[in-house]
Amino acid sequence: GAVVSQHPSWVICKSGTSVKIECRSLDFQATTMFWYRQFPKQSLMLMATSNEGSKATYEQGVEKDKFLINHASLTLSTLTVTSAHPEDSSFYICSATGTGNYNEQFFGPGTRLTVL
């Protein structure tokens, strides 16, 4: 149980375009989802915390107008990278926690974004 999927697994886009990444909890209801960014050989940097039905809470330094997060249901959160630039190229990973149990986060397989 506790499977989180992400789509797409990889995407290549041109500079200036927008890219949407989906994160789904397949077998549980995710009250909270988190979005991380990870550059090669580096740690996971939390970008934002997303609670179903409310606005996402962004970490300091993360532009909320550039990284749009929507958590419309208990099983789906989306991250849209708007007007992507080469420096946005990274591995984007989502995670989810279930109702009342925050001790363990279940991570999606990640989405590798390459902006040309």
Place this chain on the structure above:
Amino acid sequence: GQSLEQPSEVTAVEGAIVQINCTYQTSGFYGLSWYQQHDGGAPTFLSYNALDGLEETGRFSSFLSRSDSYGYLLLQELQMKDSASYFCAVMGDGNQGGKLIFGQGTELSVKP
């Protein structure tokens, strides 16, 4: 500020025991987690300590000392498949919905 310190890399041989330390400085503390990540893959949960002491799960054990702001992950009977990056992560406040702050990761290489 918030920071977690762990060694950048560790090398060990198959069958050996290795300990990966983690010290933390955070504005709040609810618990310490450990995650494993293979190259190109997603992090997978290994263990969680909210209270002082040792938690054992198979070949992996995790220890926490809250007074010392210190924890470690102990891997026993190392196998080649254990070669991966290991991250400690602090949950700063349970009321923040489980928000995790990750350390920089320790790359473990297991040699035959």
